[in-house]
Ligand SMILES: [Zn+2]
């Protein structure tokens with residue numbers, strides 16, 4: 001994924017990062033700078049590895065206001081927006097200290113458990129959309145929230161929508 005730091009900063013402006021103890025913190029440019037210097041350049045799998053502290057479960061820790069937040073949760077929040085209520089972040093790449101937002105997917109706890117550890121299915125989700133179309137350069141676009149979208153699916157949805165409109169026209 002292409003992360004333009006200026007754009008990420010614009011997305012992050014005014015973003016609130018929830019902290020433990022029911023407090024929260026408005027992300028500042030200084031936080032952003034402190035965070036991204038600790039992220040390594042993409043490795044051969046496209047993972048952006050956290051070079052800062054890693055907790056005993058293998059997740060990166062980032063200090064905010066004398067509290068710790070998970071590095072991948074911070075990366076997701078400041079590039080894609082708040083993690084929806086009730087959802088957890090699943091590492092598609094299975095590398096817990098990877099903070100590449102494109103390798104993270106917000107899913108329900110139940111879905112996360114169901115997915116378990118099947119590596120082939122996970123790899124497939126990194127390279128293909130849920131309908132099985134490849135995330136190739138030509139077939140992929142990135143939304144303003146830095147989400148990868150499949151062009152083939154987009155076309156299918158548009159065609160379906162137009163068909164519905166046409167059907168409405170003819171039944172008038
Ligand atoms: Zn990764």
Ligand SMILES: [Zn+2]
Pocket residue numbers: 129130131132133150151152153154
């Ligand atoms: Zn698709």
